[in-house]
Amino acid sequence: MSESQQVPTGRNEAAETTDTTTEADDGAAEPVRTAADSHQDVLRQTGRWAGITALALFGIAFGVFAQNPAAFLAGVFGVTFAAYAQAGSAPESELHLHREFEDDRPDPGEEIEVTVSIENVGESSLPDVRIVDGVPGQLHVAEGTPRHAAALDPGERATFSYTITAERGAHEFEPAQVLVRGFSGAVERETRVQDESEPLVCTPGSLPPSTNLSLQPLTTPYSGRVETDIGGDGLEFFATREYQPGDPLSRVDWNTRARTGELSTLEFREERAASVVLLIDVRTEAWCRPTESASSAVERSVEGAMQSFSSLIDAGDRVGIAALGTTECWLPPGSGGDHRTRARELFQTEPLLAPDSVDDLIERPISVAALRQQLPSHAQIILFSPLVDDLVVEQAKLLDASGHLLTAISPNPTTTRSTGESVARMERDLRIADLRRSGLRVVDWAWEEPLVTAISRAGARWSA
Template sequence: MRDIETNRWTGIEGAALIAGAAGVVLQQPSLLLVAGVGVAYTAYAWLSDAPDPRLDVERTLSETTPDTEEEVRVTVTVTNAGTTLTDLRLIDGVPPALEVTDGSARLGTALRPGKSATFSYSVEAVRGEHVWEPLRAVVRSPSAEREHSETVASTEETTLRCAPSLEATSDLPLRGLTTQYTGRVATDVAGDGLEFYSTREYRRGDPLNRIDWNRRARTGEMATLEFREERAATVVLVVDARRESYVAGEAGGQNAVERSVDAATRAFSSLLDSGDRVGVTALSPRECWLAPATGADHRTRARELFAANPALAPTPSDEPYYPIVALRRLRRRLPSDAQVLFFSPLADDLAVTAARRLDAYGHLVTVVSPDPTTGDTTGHRLARVERRNRLARLRRAGLRVVDWGERPLATELARAGRRWSR
């Protein structure tokens, strides 16, 4: 609650005093009359006060669980339960991550007792859980000299939940660290698979479809074909959600954390469909951990995490972050056979340090880096050079890096896969 003076009538007292003095000295009744009018306006301004609003607020959404980028219509109805409000201004508490795409979240009106005013606007749904803040009501006195401002909560909390669809991207080029379970990652172990690996001496009981009949026809010797065994991988998706990573290529554009989370949701679905064990975590001041697993229930838990976990919120947290403590905790949690997909814009050197340390601990790291330096300002050009140096340092250290610019992620992954297979 706040009361302020607008200073709308500032100077009228001085003008009335000057007019009155001039009227007395010059013996001009008209000037005395002007001075009297000024005194009357001054009294009117000082004696009128801004009333305290008593408002009932009701807010409704056309859809409370929309899909990403779906338009949601918000309708706000304000009822005056107090005295007459001659100058009422309303500002709805739109969540910071949502953008108003149609209409206005503000209204200026006058309300008699018992009357209602309604306004509506549309927002574009983005991933996450978004809670509306209380509406702000600003009431002015009839003279507009004084202004009273306070927040008014709606009758029920308004929440919009937008969960990602977990669409799969193209096959992710994983590295060789695998589990004992059958999957799609080619290993250097002979066994069942699709890719030829070697031949060995025939053993009694070997299946007929594994016998090298060409060699049998050419030399008369029996030999058995062996293929490169394919196994499942344990993968942990690590999203760099520190405050430094909330950067975008242009004002109002999608920030790098949002792009990273979008890529992580697609990677999660792709890996889970391939039979790999997948987990999710974040470098963030807030807690975020989903242990690697498989199955439909695990997919549901991941969808809930991507939608509502505060560590992956579309806006940064103001809580302090201690990188050394966070990396130690992450290292203890990672399974020994887990490899890491690290999603980060590489906006500072700490991201490089985190990726290299995880790789040094034996968790093969692949970095997927959304590029936030697409602008053409001096600052963007400098940031672009610094980021390229960080990419080069990671590649020299033996890490795989996907530099994700304006092309679709699937295109960048396919290009990277071809490059790594040479």
């Protein structure tokens, strides 16, 4: 959870001021002093009492000419009040901000509550405090509002909450924007208050251990979970062979010894680790989505790859990461805690895998030759791609034919809302059928479906 930091007035982070923080009926805000450096507060007129002076003078003049004492006195009162408002100033503030997350390691799409408390640790009363929390641009507020208003006496604290929808990545909250006004409200002081909370890190959880990720018998010499046609250490009986001096007594077939008098040794089916590369399609063609507000197919693929990585490495396999269309994003297959940490950093910091990297993408031709130079000769491939063009299908078949057994996991971004979208869906279905006819295994992953459900459904098809 987060820690908090006390930030005195005049030393807060400053940022550009916006008129949206001033009420619509206040009128246009009139800056009276700008920050001399990036750590100073900003004072400005709110325009709340604009026009009062002119109206008061009109009342005085009307009272004199019309000999109306009531209008004259009302005008005098108006001028006095306007002078008081103009002479007033926003009090200086010393504020303490604390931000707490309901869960600081949520899964993508999970709604979590953010609780913010702001305390007046200064000696002045603050009759009008307005705060806008610094929600990162990648996160969306699902319920409530990150805005709050309160009056704070010395030592008093105000607390409010709102709910955000988590998105993949590490999200650092910006300093909260705070507006402080005096009793008249004619002048406001803008300041920025930050706490020392850790970034909100959102990574998908792993798949259940029993999930069948279609690892075929292409293995490495390391022990693992993929069955081979080689006798050795394991659990499943494989064969018997002639006893050799030095064989452990626990492996001697005593039943055969009692029956024939000959010594023989039991062998079991050896299990070895698979070497797997998770290949994510990040080409411009893959940045498609079923609706404008939905995440992209690349983002969906990255989430699936992160879940698969955790499941595979927990099962003892050696796992790597690559991007289709570039050789810049590459983590060789490995295992262990250090390798898991490197993979987590790559998923969080690699620009090509970022949710907003589509804005900086250029056309990236696929180079199977360059990719094969990176791949270990024994590596299997799990390709994450929406399969929305023919080129990726042809390259997938080439990789599989070159000895890298390939399974495709394809998030489906297509819909049937229009004739064109229905045609795109049918074309994608034909590409999947083409891959299956070529002997490749394909997981057709519906958009709102958990990955484990899609894999289980596909596994039933493979075993049929």
